[in-house]
Amino acid sequence: xxxxxxxxxxxxxxxxIGGAWVASTSGRSIDVRDPATGRVLKRxxxxxxxxxxxxxDAAVAAQDDWxxxxxxxxxxILRKAFDLLQERxxxxxxxxxxxxxxxxxxxxxxxxxxxxxxxxxxxxxxxISGHYGSNPEGTGTMIVTQRPVGPSFLITPWNFPLAMATxxxxxxxxxxxxSVVKPAALTPLTTLYFAKLLDDAGLPAGVVNVITTxxxxxxxxxxxxxxRLRKLSFTGSTPVGVSLLxxxxxxxxxxxxxxxxxxxxxxxEDADLDQAVAxxxxxxxxxxxxxxxxxxxFIVQESIAAEFADRVTAAxxxxxxxxxxxxxxxxxxxxxxxxxxxxxxxxxxxVARGATVLTGGSAVDGDGTFxxxxxxxxxxxGSDILREEIFGPVLAIxxxxxxxxxxxxxxxxxxxxxxxxxxxxxxxxxRMIEKLQTGMMGLxxxxxxxxxxxxxxxxxxxLGREGGSSGIHEYLETKYTLTANPFA
Ligand code: NAP
Numbered sequence: 001x002x003x004x005x006x007x008x009x010x011x012x013x014x015x016x017i018g019g020a021w022v023a024s025t026s027g028r029s030i031d032v033r034d035p036a037t038g039r040v041l042k043r044x045x046x047x048x049x050x051x052x053x054x055x056x057d058a059a060v061a062a063q064d065d066w067x068x069x070x071x072x073x074x075x076x077i078l079r080k081a082f083d084l085l086q087e088r089x090x091x092x093x094x095x096x097x098x099x100x101x102x103x104x105x106x107x108x109x110x111x112x113x114x115x116x117x118x119x120x121x122x123x124x125x126x127x128i129s130g131h132y133g134s135n136p137e138g139t140g141t142m143i144v145t146q147r148p149v150g151p152s153f154l155i156t157p158w159n160f161p162l163a164m165a166t167x168x169x170x171x172x173x174x175x176x177x178x179s180v181v182k183p184a185a186l187t188p189l190t191t192l193y194f195a196k197l198l199d200d201a202g203l204p205a206g207v208v209n210v211i212t213t214x215x216x217x218x219x220x221x222x223x224x225x226x227x228r229l230r231k232l233s234f235t236g237s238t239p240v241g242v243s244l245l246x247x248x249x250x251x252x253x254x255x256x257x258x259x260x261x262x263x264x265x266x267x268x269e270d271a272d273l274d275q276a277v278a279x280x281x282x283x284x285x286x287x288x289x290x291x292x293x294x295x296x297x298f299i300v301q302e303s304i305a306a307e308f309a310d311r312v313t314a315a316x317x318x319x320x321x322x323x324x325x326x327x328x329x330x331x332x333x334x335x336x337x338x339x340x341x342x343x344x345x346x347x348x349x350x351v352a353r354g355a356t357v358l359t360g361g362s363a364v365d366g367d368g369t370f371x372x373x374x375x376x377x378x379x380x381x382g383s384d385i386l387r388e389e390i391f392g393p394v395l396a397i398x399x400x401x402x403x404x405x406x407x408x409x410x411x412x413x414x415x416x417x418x419x420x421x422x423x424x425x426x427x428x429x430x431r432m433i434e435k436l437q438t439g440m441m442g443l444x445x446x447x448x449x450x451x452x453x454x455x456x457x458x459x460x461x462x463l464g465r466e467g468g469s470s471g472i473h474e475y476l477e478t479k480y481t482l483t484a485n486p487f488a
Contacts, residue, residue, distance in 0.1 A: 001090060001094075002090070002091055002094065004094065004098055004325075007091055007094055007095060008042050008095075008098075008189075010091075011042060011095065011189050011192055011196075012195070012196055013045060013192075014044070015045050015047055015055070015210065015211050015212065016192065016195040016196075016209055016210040017051070017055045017058050017210075018057075018058035018062075018205050018206045018209065019205025019206060020205070022045075022051075022054075024045035024048060024051050025048045026045075026046050026047065026048035026051065026213075028048075028214065029045065030043070030046045030185055030188070031043055032044060032186075032187070032188060032189055034101075035101040035333040035334065035368060035369050036098075036101055036323035036325075036332060036367075036370075037367050037368055038367055038368065041098060041099060041189070044188060044212055046212065046213055046214050046215070047213040047215075047219055048215070049215075049219055049222055051213075051219070052180070052211055052213070052220070052222060052223050053222065055209040055210075055211045055223075056153075056180055056209075056223050056228065056229065058178075058205070058206040058209050059152075059178040059180050059206060059207075060178070062205065062206030062207050063148075063177075065204070066148075066177070067147070067176040067177075068176075069176065069204075071126045071174075074122075075122040075123065075124075075125035075126050076122070077122075077173065077201050077203050078119070078121055078122030078125065078173055078174060078201075079119065081118045081122075081197060081198055081203075082115055082118035084197050084200055085111065085114075085115045085118065086115065088197065089108065089111045089112075092111045092190065092193065092194075093107035093108045093110075093111050094107070094325070096110060096111075096161050096162060097324040097325055097332070099187045099188075099189045099190065100158060100161055100186075100187045100190075100335065101334070101335065102288065102324050102332050103332055104324055104325060106286060106324075107324070110160055110163050111162060113163050113449060113450075113451065114163035114167070116450075116452075117163070117166040117167050117171075117467065120452060120467070120471075121170035121173070121174040121471065122174065124171070124469070124471070124472045125174035128146050128476065129146070130145040131144040135482065138485065139484075139485050139488070140485050141482070141483045141485065142480065142481070142482055143480070143481040143482075144480050144481075145478075145479050146473075146477070146478060146479075147176075147476065147477055147479050148175045148176035148177045149175070149230045149231045149475050149476060149477050150177060150178075150229075150231065151179065151229050151231070152172050152177045152178070152179040152229070152230065152232070152233060153179070153182070153224060153233070154168040154179050154233050155232075155233070155234045155235070155236065155244070156168065156183050156191070156235055157184050157237075158183075158184035158187040158335055159287060159291060159292075159391075160287070161190035162191075162194065164258075165181065165190070165191050167455070167466045168233050168235070168466065169181060169194075169208055171466070171471045171472045171474060171475050172208075172233075172475050173207065174475075175472050175475035176475075178206060178209075179208055181195075181208060181209065181210045181211070182210075182213065182216075182220065185212065185213065185214050186336065187335075188212040192210060195208060220244075221247060224248060224251065224253070225247065225250065227251060229251065229253065231253060231255070231256075232248045232253045232254070233255070233464075233474065234256070234258070235259075236258075236259070237260050237389075238259040238260040238460050238461070241260075242460075244257075245257065255464070256466065257462040258455070258456060258461075258464075258466060259292075259415075259417075259461050259462040260292060260417070260460070260461060261292040261296065261415050261418060261461055262296045262297065262388075262389055262414075263283070263293060263294065263296050263297070263418045264297045264409070264413075264420070264436070265279075265280060265296075265299065265419075265420040265422075266299045266300075266400075266406050266410055266420065266422065267300045267304065267422045268301050268403075268406070268421075268423040268428065269301040269303045270424045271304075271424060271444075272422070272424060272444070273304065273307065273311060275444055276422040277312050277315055278446065279442070279444065280295065280298065281312075281315055281316070282447045283295035283442070283446035284395045285316070285319060285330065285331060285373060285393055285395075286447060288331055288332055288333075288334055288392065288393050289390060289394065290334065290391050292417055292418075293417065293448075293449065294391070295395075296390055296396075297409075297410075298395055298396060298398070299399070299400050299406055299409050299410060300397055300399055301399070301400055301406070302400070305377070305397065305399045309375065312375060313358040313359050316359055316360070316375050317359045317373075319373045319393075321364060321370055321372065321373065330373075331370075331373050331393055332370075333368045334369045334371055334391075334392055335369070337369055339369065339371075339391060340363045340370075340392075342388075342390075342391065343363075343371045343391075343392035343393075343394055345384070346390055346394065347361055347362075347376065347385070347394055349384045350376050350379050350380075350384070350385045350396060351376070353379075355377065355378050355379045355383065355396070356376065356378050357374065357376055358377055359372075359373070359374060360372035360373050360374030361376075371392050371394075373393040374393060375395045376394065377397045378398070379396045379397060380398075381398070383396075386398065403428065407432070407435045407436065411436065411437045414460045415459060415460055416437045416438045416439060416459030416460070417438060417439060417456075417457035417462070418438050418439070418448070418457070419441050419442070420441070420442045420445075420446060421441065421442070421443050421444070422444055429443050437459060438457065438458065439456045439457040439461065439462075439465075440453075449467075450467070451467050451468075452467065452468055453467055454468035454470040455467045455468070
């Protein structure tokens with residue numbers, strides 16, 4: 001196993017523009033820290049507005065050649081990148097753990113998941129198709145083709161540093177779009193190391209460009225306002241997504257928005273409780289709860305609420321908190337002090353309104369930004385924790401009386417990303433599929449993401465879908481041509 005120091009030495013510390021690693025012109029740098037210790041891991045380039053413009057110039061310059069590069073070649077580069085990622089999987093897992101905090105086993109899971117987008121979209125590249133046929137009147141021939149949208153700006157969050165990048169970069173490459181990628185300043189190292197991997201896989205210069213910056217809005221806004229940009233794909237919080245949509249409106253950009261969530265986790269009295277508890281652990285504590293898909297509200301039928309709470313508390317009390325590199329750790333640090341303060345405020349508010357703490361309930365003293373795995377029960381309606389994304393290891397239980405009450409509570413949010421339902425009754429499960437207002441649903445499962453599935457939300461959780469056969473269409477536009485009837 002490579003040492004952390006040797007790995008960090010291999011990660012580029014510059015911007016990746018036009019196929020070259022270039023210094024920033026800002027004169028500033030970003031210190032990337034380990035959230036488990038607060039220690040600086042690496043100092044990297046901090047892009048200026050001019051660097052952002054240079055990255056877009058490079059993407060624009062590469063666009064025409066990339067759009068006409070055969071789909072098979074685009075697909076094979078993605079396949080090569082997939083293979084290289086398998087060779088470097090331990091390095092990527094370690095890098096994510098030290099810059100983001102998640103336990104190594106979860107980072108390994110993210111490498112597997114994130115890598116699948118390379119393989120999936122490598123396969124999809126050669127399946128881009130159209131339509132050729134007579135119009136209904138028989139007066140002409142209709143030709144429908146799919147064209148790459150063009151230069152794209154891809155903005156990613158810190159919580160899944162690899163998978164959120166590959167979920168955008170792979171379909172863009174497959175579709176024939178060039179891009180500028182901007183990872184979060186808190187966890188940029190994985191994306192920089194991934195750009196190196198793409199370079200090693202033979203991706204031509206300028207097809208993917210990566211800028212890291214602390215001047216996020218200042219650098220991003222001119223890129224979004226540039227008329228040569230044709231697409232904005234964003235994963236992050238709803239308020240930032242709303243602000244970016246407003247900016248994108250001026251250029252009538254194609255947009256994909258993967259935004260925040262407030263997932264209900266509904267447990268009916270006929271559920272298999274072992275299955276529900278195992279699902280709860282996954283849906284809530286994976287990634288320390290820092291996932292848009294994290295179960296935010298546990299809505300449990302009154303008759304089994306006490307038993308569910310007891311069982312889940314026993315499991316949560318056994319979770320081990322520590323630096324993600326250590327053996328046996330289940331819960332790493334939260335990303336920063338702000339995240340700890342948010343979890344603290346939400347728990348305190350719930351308790352002030354009558355909730356009971358069954359385990360945990362506070363931050364962990366000492367270095368690093370740790371919060372104890374927590375279970376709350378009796379969470380009252382109106383508590384902030386039921387309205388806001390917790391983004392921390394806090395499981396909040398409230399109760400419902402009957403199916404209508406469960407549906408009403410589950411849908412009582414502006415978000416609509418994912419829901420989880422546990423029941424043994426298939427007909428009830430099917431009714432919930434129809435009634436719950438979310439883009440995705442897990443029925444008796446606590447985790448459902450898959451590169452082959454369309455990931456995305458409704459309501460204020462976003463626009464568009466990533467992954468599956470829909471994912472590549474986010475980077476394609478439809479062109480229709482009518483030709484005169486050759487027999488007329
Ligand atoms: P965030 O604060 O919205 O940031 C996301 C990205 O946007 C980062 O790269 C950030 O850069 C950048 N950004 C922030 N302000 C910007 C601006 N004015 N202009 C351009 N870019 C800007 O979200 P986060 O805290 O990183 O991520 C957590 C959020 O993402 C949660 O709400 C979570 O639910 C959501 N999420 C959604 C999905 C999904 O698929 N639906 C997946 C993962 C996460 P800097 O941080 O460097 O400033």
